[in-house]
Amino acid sequence: MAAKTARSKSTSTKENGVRVEEGLSLFKSDKFDADAYVQSKCSINEKDIKQLCSYLLDLKKASAEEMRRSVYANYPAFIRTSKEISDLEGELSSIRNLLSTQATLIHGLANGVNIDHDGSPANGALNFEDNDLSDLEKWAAEYPDQLDALLAERRVDEALAAFDEGELLISQANENHTLSSSLLSSLQFAIAERKQKLADQLAKAACQPSTRGGELRSAITALKRLGDGPRAHTVLLDAHFQRYQYNMQSLRPSSTSYGGAYTAALSQLVFSAISQASSDSLGIFGKEPAYSSELVTWATKQTEAFSLLVKRHALASSAAAGGLRAAAECAQIALGHCSLLEARGLSLCPVLLKHFKPIVEQALEANLKRIEENTAAMAAADDWVLTNPPAGSRHASTAFQNKLTSSAHRFNLMVQDFFEDVGPLLSMQLGSKALEGLFRVFNSYVDVLVRALPGSMEEEEANFEGFGNKIVQMAETEAQQLALLANASLLADELLPRAAMKLAPLDQTSHRTDDLRRPSDRQNRNPEQREWKRRLLSTVDKLKDAFCRQHALDLIFTEEGDSHLSADMYINMDGNGDDVDWFPSLIFQELYAKLNRMASLAADMFEGRERFATSLLMRLTETVILWLSGDQSFWDDIEEGPRPLGPLGLRQLYLDMKFVICFASQGRYLSRNLHRGTNEIITKALAAFSATGLDPYSDLPEDDWFNEICLDGMERLSGKAKGNNGEVHSPTASVSAQSVSSARSHGSY
Numbered sequence: 001m002a003a004k005t006a007r008s009k010s011t012s013t014k015e016n017g018v019r020v021e022e023g024l025s026l027f028k029s030d031k032f033d034a035d036a037y038v039q040s041k042c043s044i045n046e047k048d049i050k051q052l053c054s055y056l057l058d059l060k061k062a063s064a065e066e067m068r069r070s071v072y073a074n075y076p077a078f079i080r081t082s083k084e085i086s087d088l089e090g091e092l093s094s095i096r097n098l099l100s101t102q103a104t105l106i107h108g109l110a111n112g113v114n115i116d117h118d119g120s121p122a123n124g125a126l127n128f129e130d131n132d133l134s135d136l137e138k139w140a141a142e143y144p145d146q147l148d149a150l151l152a153e154r155r156v157d158e159a160l161a162a163f164d165e166g167e168l169l170i171s172q173a174n175e176n177h178t179l180s181s182s183l184l185s186s187l188q189f190a191i192a193e194r195k196q197k198l199a200d201q202l203a204k205a206a207c208q209p210s211t212r213g214g215e216l217r218s219a220i221t222a223l224k225r226l227g228d229g230p231r232a233h234t235v236l237l238d239a240h241f242q243r244y245q246y247n248m249q250s251l252r253p254s255s256t257s258y259g260g261a262y263t264a265a266l267s268q269l270v271f272s273a274i275s276q277a278s279s280d281s282l283g284i285f286g287k288e289p290a291y292s293s294e295l296v297t298w299a300t301k302q303t304e305a306f307s308l309l310v311k312r313h314a315l316a317s318s319a320a321a322g323g324l325r326a327a328a329e330c331a332q333i334a335l336g337h338c339s340l341l342e343a344r345g346l347s348l349c350p351v352l353l354k355h356f357k358p359i360v361e362q363a364l365e366a367n368l369k370r371i372e373e374n375t376a377a378m379a380a381a382d383d384w385v386l387t388n389p390p391a392g393s394r395h396a397s398t399a400f401q402n403k404l405t406s407s408a409h410r411f412n413l414m415v416q417d418f419f420e421d422v423g424p425l426l427s428m429q430l431g432s433k434a435l436e437g438l439f440r441v442f443n444s445y446v447d448v449l450v451r452a453l454p455g456s457m458e459e460e461e462a463n464f465e466g467f468g469n470k471i472v473q474m475a476e477t478e479a480q481q482l483a484l485l486a487n488a489s490l491l492a493d494e495l496l497p498r499a500a501m502k503l504a505p506l507d508q509t510s511h512r513t514d515d516l517r518r519p520s521d522r523q524n525r526n527p528e529q530r531e532w533k534r535r536l537l538s539t540v541d542k543l544k545d546a547f548c549r550q551h552a553l554d555l556i557f558t559e560e561g562d563s564h565l566s567a568d569m570y571i572n573m574d575g576n577g578d579d580v581d582w583f584p585s586l587i588f589q590e591l592y593a594k595l596n597r598m599a600s601l602a603a604d605m606f607e608g609r610e611r612f613a614t615s616l617l618m619r620l621t622e623t624v625i626l627w628l629s630g631d632q633s634f635w636d637d638i639e640e641g642p643r644p645l646g647p648l649g650l651r652q653l654y655l656d657m658k659f660v661i662c663f664a665s666q667g668r669y670l671s672r673n674l675h676r677g678t679n680e681i682i683t684k685a686l687a688a689f690s691a692t693g694l695d696p697y698s699d700l701p702e703d704d705w706f707n708e709i710c711l712d713g714m715e716r717l718s719g720k721a722k723g724n725n726g727e728v729h730s731p732t733a734s735v736s737a738q739s740v741s742s743a744r745s746h747g748s749y
Contacts, residue, residue: 101144101145103186136169136173136179137179137183139169140179140183140186140187143162143166143187143190144187144190144194146162147162147166147190147191147194150162151197151198151201154201156198156218156219156222157222160222160225160226163191163194163195163226166187166191167191170184170187170188170191195226195227198226199223199226199231202219202220202222202223203219203223205219206219206220206223206235206236206238206239207235207238207242209242209243209246209247211239211243213276213280216236216239216280217280220232220233220235220236220239220280220284221284223235224285230290232284232285233281233285233291233294233295234294236280236281236284237277237281237294237295237298240273240274240276240277240280241273241302243273244269244270244272244273247269248266251265251266251269259313259314259315259317259326259330260314260329260333262310262313263310263314263330263333263334266306266309266310267306267310267333267334267337267338268337270302270303270306270337271306271337271338271340271341273302274302274303274341274346274348275340275341275344277295277298277299278295278299278341278344278345278346281295282344295346296346299341299346299348300348303348303351303352304351304355306334306352307334307351307352307354307355307356308355310330310334310356311356311359314326314330315327315356315359315360316359323363324360324363324364324418325420327359327360327363328360328425328428331352331360331425331428334352334356335352335353335356335428338352353428353429356428357429357430360428360430361430361433364425364434364437365437367418368418368437368438368440370414371415371418371441372441372444372445374410375407375410375411375414375441375445375448376444376448378406378407378410378411379407379445379448379449379452379472379473380472380473381406381473382405382406382407382452382473383405383406383473383480384405384452384475384480384483385405385479386403386404386405386483386605387403387404387405387406387409388402388403389402389404389409389412389413390409390413402490402495403486403490403605404486404490404491407487408487408490408491411442411445411491412491412495415438415495415496415499418434418438418499419434419500419502419503420502425503431503432528434503435528435529435532438496438500439532439535439536439539442491442492442496442536442539443539445488446488446539446542446543448472449484449487449488449543450543450546452472452473452474452484453475453481453484453546453547453550454474454475454476454550455550455553478594478597478598479601479605481547482598482601482602482605483605484543484547485540485543485544485547485612485616486605486606488539488540488543489540489606489609489612490609491536492533492536492537492540493533493536493540493612496533496536497529497533497536500529500532501529503529544615544616544619545619547616547620548616548619548620548623549623551594551620551623552620552623552624552627555587555590555594555624556587556624556627564587565587565628565631565634566634567633567634567635567637567638567641568637569585570638570645570649570650570652571637571638571643571646571649572649573646573649573652574646574647574648574649575643575646580648580652582651582652582655583709583713584655584656584659584709584710585652585656588656588659588660589713589717591621591660592659592663592714594620595620595621595663595667596717596718598616598617598620599613599617599667602616614668614669615669617667617669618664618669618670618674621660621664621669621674622671622673622674622677625660625674625677625678626673626677628677628681629677629680629684635684635688638684638685638688639684639687639688639691644691644692645685645688645689645692647689647699650685650686650689650696650699650700651699651700651701653682653685654682654685654700654706655706655709655710657678657681657682658703658706658707658710659709659710659713659714660674660678661674661675662707662710662711662714663710666714
């Protein structure tokens with residue numbers, strides 16, 4: 001049954017083969033006209049076209065199957081035939097050498113014997129004019145055998161000397177006509193053939209991994225002496241390539257192994273091979289441009305191949321996992337070995353950078369993204385209380401300077417680690433990119449701090465898209481809100497610039513004394529980092545502005561949206577018949593009390609950075625005054641309202657501005673903008689009063705009167721003055737008591 005099935009399959013196969021042959025017979029014909037064939041097929045209808053396509057597909061499948069069967073059926077025969085051909089080539093080469101030797105002997109004999117072609121047969125045999133060969137002819141007969149012996153025994157130097165000797169004697173014999181032309185040709189052929197044989201021997205020996213440096217140089221020098229310099233140089237480079245490829249077999253990169261170790265071992269092999277090849281090329285071939293160009297091309301090719309290996313086995317996995325330190329160290333190791341070749345005139349670092357830079361940039365971005373996301377997650381649970389660095393932290397020794405909240409501590413520690421990683425990136429021209437990336441991350445962190453201010457979430461929602469986790473713990477108290485500013489200011493002014501000094505050029509960070517300098521002093525020596533610090537501080541201004549705007553609005557407006565600072569509080573004073581108890585208005589009492597509280601908190605939070613605390617209080621005071629100066633509805637009521645500003649209202653407004661100037665001056669946060677703002681308000685009020693036809697100065701007391709009230713008000717509000725019952729008033733009690741007094745004196749307010 002099996003035999004029957006086999007016969008059936010064989011018959012089917014033969015039938016398919018016959019059909020294929022028949023289908024292809026048309027195309028095999030010498031009279032086949034492709035254009036006529038296509039034209040005849042183009043006239044068929046759609047159904048015929050589909051049938052033709054189906055037929056062609058079947059034909060294609062049958063042809064592929066036939067090809068596959070043919071290959072498998074004849075593969076052993078092909079291998080066997082190839083081996084026999086190789087053996088025959090070896091035998092033919094041996095026969096050619098034997099025939100060459102025999103031809104040389106025959107030429108020698110023919111030139112040593114005189115054959116009489118014109119003699120009669122009766123002469124009997126050949127006539128020799130001289131049965132003795134000359135010394136030169138004897139040498140010519142023995143010379144090829146001598147060369148063969150030297151080549152067989154690998155006596156390269158003696159063979160080279162023999163070649164030189166033979167070429168010299170051939171030249172002399174040619175000039176003196178001491179040898180026949182046929183013998184000269186035979187000798188020249190023998191020398192050329194054996195030179196080629198020696199060249200092949202030298203090339204084969206040079207490319208053996210076991211060939212040592214001295215042996216390699218001797219072989220290449222001998223190959224060059226044979227007259228084939230380009231081949232000798234190519235063989236030299238190939239020999240170094242074969243040697244380091246052989247040595248690379250012991251390197252087996254593993255996913256669990258340290259990528260830096262693999263990179264170091266591989267770069268040591270590759271760049272040592274390039275260095276040795278450069279040294280050998282220069283020593284043997286000199287500085288000839290053709291050879292130097294070939295060396296540079298070869299070295300570039302090897303560096304490209306090395307880059308791809310390191311990228312595949314070390315860099316790619318590190319970059320994908322965000323391992324900046326591992327990726328940067330691998331790149332630095334390779335660049336360090338590569339840069340040593342620059343002394344030999346080989347500048348190959350750009351080749352490495354072309355492959356390494358993008359993947360290290362990927363790791364850099366992944367690290368920055370991790371800092372951003374981790375800090376945002378910490379901010380979601382931050383209680384906004386300043387604490388010392390975590391126990392065991394390497395930054396705990398500077399705790400007196402580094403009091404931050406938990407999210408800022410996390411941000412700082414991650415940034416310190418980040419700069420530890422990117423130090424080697426200077427050689428990859430990634431220092432600026434690292435600074436720019438960190439600025440972007442810090443700017444995002446400041447956005448989170450702004451979002452932590454109460455009331456800022458809704459109005460700023462659209463400005464903070466894309467910072468990961470949007471949930472932020474609110475800073476409810478003034479102390480917590482000042483902690484936000486302490487975070488941003490300390491990071492921008494001290495901690496980040498100090499960490500960024502690790503990216504400064506080596507000649508700026510090599511001296512130990514630099515560590516004792518303030519970061520601001522050291523950065524004066526690096527314009528790029530000085531500009532970077534300026535940008536950081538300008539980002540802090542964004543938080544400072546949001547803080548001051550929120551507190552100014554809290555002072556000016558109630559929760560229901562009514563204003564504590566309206567024109568009516570001054571206009572209505574002249575309609576009230578009661579005696580006025582002159583004292584600063586309630587809103588400015590509260591402003592003074594708020595500034596005092598913040599100054600007390602800032603003294604602890606901003607220790608050593610009093611300038612920032614002063615500028616913050618200055619900005620808050622300016623925000624309130626500039627808002628009043630620019631409130632058009634306020635001034636419309638004052639200047640064009642139904643009731644004019646009276647003498648009492650003018651005096652109260654003048655007193656309020658003098659009070660602001662007085663406490664700002666005492667607190668040392670009286671700025672030029674604040675002074676200009678209060679003067680502008682006073683000028684507008686005087687102009688509005690003058691518009692009624694009255695003289696404002698006739699109703700205003702002397703400045704001493706205002707100064708006395710302002711100083712008395714500051715003492716009472718700060719709790720330094722005693723009341724009628726001898727008790728000291730606290731700031732809160734003073735504000736509360738004066739609220740009643742002001743409400744009575746201001747009428748409808």
